[in-house]
Amino acid sequence: MPQQNRQPTADDIRRLLAELDPASIWRPVLGPDGERIAAAGDGREIPELDEYIGNLDLAGKTVADLGCNLGYFAFLAKRRGAVRTLGLDIDPDVIRVASAIARLHVAPDVTFLACDFLRDVPDAPCDLAMLIDFIGRRIIAKGxxxxxxxxxxNWASREIFFTLRPVYALEDLPIDQAGLERLYPGFIRDDAFYLAEFVAHELGTEWALTCLPNCSFALSPTQRRYKAALLFTKIPD
Structure with a gap:
């Protein structure tokens, strides 16, 4: 591991990445010049990933990236104008490497913390919390x-941003319909689970929902598309 008192090199980061389980590397890892240090991830190309938050206004905001992994979107948020980004992930080994990547980028305003953010509550929330593809089949099935x-x-004071599949066909989920109806009563219909509607319901009327446009994303929380970009804005008292 590179010494903490010096800036790591791209080769240092490659060595650190090689120590991780490949399954724990969800997105490409880029160097300061945009060079792809690691190509691992889910197969999406960089332009497609960047479009995930392409219509999100981050200028001047503090951002919490929940489930940040190695920080792809935390660094992207900083490049898009966030004044500070905090990446949170439960895996301390992943966070150790993400912190080294931040030193490689000379990005003191991008920091990472290993914590169980589903349980831990911050002393002070960020302006915006983003959860990129965090809610999937396993989280749904586990309730x-x-x-x-x-x-x-808890982690957002003004805005919450999700990318998720707005509607899941029941056949795509590893849980039977009866189990889903116990976990999410009222949101199972037409052989599908309406995830985006459930998220909006849980946030309540204090948060206004906007579906951010993207050429391939859903335009409403009930549209059966692979992905939706949902921005919830807290309504002032």
Missing amino acids: RVRAVVAAAR
Whole structure:
């Protein structure tokens, strides 16, 4: 591991990445010049990933990236104008490498913390919390969507941003319909689970929902598309 008192090199980061389980590297890892240090991830190309938050106004805001992994979107938020970004992930080994990547980028305003953000409550929230593809099949089947929404509310003072699949066909989920109806009563219909509607319901009427446009994303929380970009804005008292 590179010494803490010197800036790591790209080769240092490659060595650190090689020590991680490949399954724990969710997104590409870029150097300060945009060079791809690691190509691991889910196969999406950089322009497509950047479009995830392409219509999100981050200028002048503090941002919490919940489930940040190695910080792809935390660094992107900083490049898009955030004054400070905090990446949170439960895996301390991943956070150790993300922190080294921040030193490689000479990005003191991008910091990382290993914590269980579903349980831990911050001393002070950020302006915006973002959860990029965090809610998926396993979290749905385990009945943890409610806890995720509560955590997002804890870490954000003004805005919450999700990318998620707005509607899941029941056949795509590893849980039977009866189990889903026990976990999410009122949101199972037409052989589907309406995830985006459930998230909006859990946040309540204090938060206004906007579906941010993208050429391939859903335009409403009930549209059956692969992905939706949902921005919830807290309504002033």
